[in-house]
Amino acid sequence: MEEMGKDKLYLVSERALPEVLLQVVEAKKLLETKKVMTVGEAAEAVGISRSSFYKYKDEINYFHEDARGKTISFLLEMEDRQGLLSEVLKEVARYGVNILTIHQSIPVNGLASLSLSLQILNGLTDVTDMVASVEAIDGIRRMKILARE
Incomplete structure (x- = not known):
């Protein structure tokens, strides 16, 4: 049974996604670039409302099939x-990535935020397994990909 507060990640074909989600991704790309x-x-440029953008912006990100040499930033609530x-750092290291930055906030009400920036090295092309294994660690409440460069 899925633990409360844990989101599952899915890899879904573009053609299976509702148009609004694809438009949110395009809007995010316009802002990033x-x-x-x-x-x-x-x-306006992609044909959606601002409320649609804000509703989905944190829930969908473009997946890079070839992540080698890329920098990926994560935010974990733990x-x-x-x-x-x-435990988190050991799990990340198991995938052979280079840890660029680590910042952990002071815990409030028993929870801390951890931001990690990782450089994906030549041996790892698909970060999906790494994300899933970090999310599966007992004590991780939420994990979100913030940016890919």
């Missing part, structure tokens, strides 16, 4: 438990 400066401009950061 600075082709537009505001969410309103991005939403329980304040001794050794949990070490």
